[in-house]
Amino acid sequence: VDKRETEEVFAGGRHNGSAVEVLLTKAVSQSYLTRLWNDHSFKQEKLDGTSQLADRAGRYFTVVILLIAFATLIYWFPKDRETAIFAFTAVLIIACPCALALNIPFTLGNAVRILSQRGFYLKNTNVIEVLNHIDTVIFDKTGTLTYSSKGALVYEGKELSEDQKRLVKTLVRQSTHPVSKYLDNHFGAAEAYQKVEAFEEVPGKGISGKVNGHRLRIGSRSFILGKEAGADGFAATFKNNAGASVCIEIDGEFLGCFHLRSSLRNGADAVLSYFRSWAKTYLLTGDNDREKALLQSHFAEGKNDKDNWFFANQSPADKLNFVKQKQQEGHRVLFLGDGLNDAGALAQSNVGIAISENANNFTPACDAILDSRRFEDLPAFMDYVRSSLKAVYKTWIFAGIYNVIGLSFAVTGTLSPLVAAILMPASSLTIVLIGVGLSTYEARKKLRNIPLAQV
Incomplete structure (x- = not known):
């Protein structure tokens, strides 16, 4: 879109060309990070195991509860019709699907909030889920692994x-x-x-x-x-x-x-050592291969192929195709880049993290933004991401115990529908609080040495 002097431009747009002077006429109601996500690159959904598991479990949960309810009705009806109706109703009320419906958004949403306070901004809770299944990590060099x-x-x-x-x-x-x-x-x-x-x-x-x-x-x-x-x-x-x-x-x-x-950025050696311990890591750069020897000790160990980890003279299209190749081989890819030149690879990867020196210069073709000052804290962030998903699984255990105990009283006719109606929301609230509490507790353990970010 061509713009001339005195014409109106809108927040969130990207200017292509030489520097211009822009006069701000209105306050921006949304934060700059919210505006970054309003890009076509984010239209693709990257769902992963936990969300799909919750969806499948939710369908099975409904079928199983209906079967238990009707079996209870059939069992009690010849003996005592009033007890049959009460037990049938109590089973339907006491069964708590909220652990599946509310647990993930509240628990992982709290984790997203905690991470954003420390300079690691995730697009949504799905990013946490996908990060837990990554097995391949690809770094850009200039501006990502090295200072800009x-x-x-x-x-x-x-x-x-x-x-x-x-x-x-x-x-x-x-x-x-x-x-x-x-x-x-x-x-x-x-x-x-x-x-x-x-x-x-x-x-x-x-x-x-x-x-x-x-x-x-x-x-x-x-x-x-x-x-x-x-x-x-x-x-x-x-x-x-x-x-x-x-x-x-x-x-x-x-x-x-x-x-x-x-x-190299501060802490780069520790970051690379962390990823090498459980994933294959690669380095892509648009430069020549003269610095390969200097980086050899950082990459050619752990799960890496000692001779097949460094790729020089890579264009943006080459980086995108490299990510596609690894995905076609069945790998879940995490790509870390610096924005514009890596936009294609960031968008194509299962999770794309942009290392941002300045949010105003960032191209939002990614799933997360990492404040460059927090690069050395990336291993701690990743550990917390993993523990957050474990918190979800733990709350599912609590929910399962609640449902077993509640249903055991409901099917015997000893739990009235009124009491069940009181217990159901109380249990839902309890399970949500447990999930949020666990994710907060894990943050205090794993992120206690990382100060809050100043945006």
Whole structure:
């Protein structure tokens, strides 16, 4: 949708192009996280075992209760019609399906609330259920496993003038990609120009635009030169350089490349060790494979194939296809990415978690958002997710005991319908409180060292 100056734009939309100035005219009634979910990527439902089990159990529960009720009526009717009617009614009233209908949303809903207070925002309770069945974990590298704005950045090429530095800084500030943030920070002292024209960002490739009358292109070597171009001359010297290489072209002249050596996030080793202990883990990156040796010790252990865990030069489409491949092999996939470039893989995976540095720059093709400051707490969050589902199973046991005891009194005719009508809602409330209490208790045990997030 094209917009002109003075036209109205709506909250929740995504602007494609150079930076613009927007005047806020109304208060936003919904939180920013609620608006993030209003995206077509979320229309697909990702139901899993527990919800389906509850649905099936609910159908069987109804059939079994009706059979017990009519069997009770048939048994008592020849002996005492009044007792038959009372017992029949009491069986129908005392039977409590609420453990199935209310237990999951209340118990897991409380868990979602507790996690969100600590910087881990789940789309809904289904995410908790699916997370418990994950067996494959895939990480993006830049901006996910590594910091989006920290690392060693080395320039190789023709010396950039002060004006050229200003041009580069101005263009990269239009992009939210982690490497653009690296470059923006690198040129911290340079003053950016105010206006960028014809800005374009190609996911997984690079950015281009016109600044102060100069045409710039910044991105991968293939984006600047093309797959077959630049085999000779000055540009050819950059063909095999290490890390995430970002090349610069101004007015058609190839100037050089910035080589980035990423810095792993705090706690990355513990996070990877945790996932390796029970799942196969993979690393996908759009960069070359020069940093593979540095990451070898973090991935090539546990359940991993020592030689088949690292995949370099991956485009967004490649990442999406990799997730599909693992799912076709029968795996339940958790994908962790940083948003825009990983949108397809995040949406395709069984659970997609976006590591967010800034919610305003996030593309909501995922099932959960993890505040990047809480990355090292991911193992604790995952343990709590598992214990929350166990709390559901425990409350089902309580509900089963209640139903057995209640029905044993009802079928014998010793429980009046009036008493059953009082006990049924009381028991439903008790079971819901038990579920919420168990999920809260587990949070105090597993998340006690994680402070509340400040949004």
